[in-house]
């Protein structure tokens with residue numbers, strides 16, 4: 439029990455304070471940096487801060503669900519998806535640095551909240567847990583599409599990154615569905631939309 443606690447706490451600290459690893463190269467890394475005004479760079483860095491914050495939440499959600507899930511196949515799939523979320527964390531972090539921006543000061547707060555939600559959802563059983571995951575990924579997909587449209591047109595580097603992340607999130611949702619994800623009730627879906635709106639608004643500015 440103590441071992442688990444220590445290792446989970448270690449995961450949290452890593453997600454929040456240590457540079458995330460990646461196996462795949464950062465999408466768009468080979469493209470030249472676009473010519474952007476200071477305002478445009480600030481805006482893109484803020485969008486990336488929001489995405490980074492979302493990936494911090496994804497780390498916590500997956501960690502929470504993997505802790506609670508009993509099915510080894512589901513746990514394995516969660517692990518693979520969680521690894522890709524770690525890569526997203528790496529990419530967004532690097533893009534923020536390239537643009538001279540900074541990460542959200544609220545990250546520890548979002549992490550704690552998402553971990554709690556992940557554990558609670560995980561306790562509801564694998565099919566609800568997967569349903570929550572599928573819905574989260576669908577909402578993130580919509581959100582990434584929205585961010586792609588809000589990028590300055592010349593910023594192909596950020597566009598490539600968001601496009602790859604979107605493809606990954608779509609696959610994560612499909613995997614969750616494949617393992618028997620349940621459709622969440624409408625009020626839960628709405629509550630999730632509202633809380634992600636709050637998170638995106640706050641992390642854009644802080």
Ligand SMILES: [Fe+2]
Pocket residue numbers: 493496522523526603607
């Ligand atoms: Fe992600």
Ligand SMILES: [Fe+2]
Pocket residue numbers: 496519523575606607610
């Ligand atoms: Fe995902």
